Amino acid sequence: MKLEFIALPVADVERAKNFYQGLGWREDADVGEGDGRVVQLTPPRSNCSIMLGPSLTTAAPGSIQGLCLVVDDIEAARAELVGHGVDASEVFHDAAGGLPRANAQGRASGLAPDRKSYFSFVSFNDPDGNGWFLQEVTTRFPGRLW
Structure with a gap:
C-alpha cells in the first residue's frame, strides 16, 4: 500500500489552490464544478498529493x-x-x-x-x-x- 493523497478541508478551493501553487506545488487535476470540484496538487519531489474539494471530507476547514x-x-x-x-x-x-x-x-x-x-x-x-x-x-x- 502507498499513501496517495490527503483530502484537505478548505473553505475556498480556489484560494487554497492559489496558496499551494504559490509554494510551487504541481497541479495534477482540476475537474468538476461546484460541489463536485476536485483539485489535486503535489509538493515538489513528493509521491503523495493533497486533494481539495467541497465534498471530499466532512472535516471542518482548517481542522487538519x-x-x-x-x-x-x-x-x-x-x-x-x-x-x-x-x-x-x-x-x-x-x-x-x-x-x-x-x-x-x-x-x-x-x-x-x-x-x-x-x-x-x-x-x-x-x-x-x-x-x-x-x-x-x-x-x-x-x-x-x-
Whole structure:
C-alpha cells in the first residue's frame, strides 16, 4: 500500500489552490464544478498529493494538523516559504529531544543539537488553518528507502 493523497478541508478551493501553487506545488487535476470540484496538487519531489474539494471530507476547514513535509535543508526551506509570503515559524526543535508537538509548549528555538536528522522543524498554516510541519531529514533511519 502507498499513501496517495490527503483530502484537505478548505473553505475556498480556489484560494487554497492559489496558496499551494504559490509554494510551487504541481497541479495534477482540476475537474468538476461546484460541489463536485476536485483539485489535486503535489509538493515538489513528493509521491503523495493533497486533494481539495467541497465534498471530499466532512472535516471542518482548517481542522487538519500535523501534516509533515520532509526537506533536506530546513533553513533554506523556511526562507523559501517566507519568500512566498507564508507566515512560517522560526526553526525549532523539541526541548525534550522528541518530535514536534501540536502546540508550541516544549519547543526550543533553533536547530536540533548537532543538527540531528529528523529533529529540526518549522511550522506554518494554510489560509484555512490546516497545520503543516517542515522536518529536516538528512540521513534516513535504517531500512527507509528515501
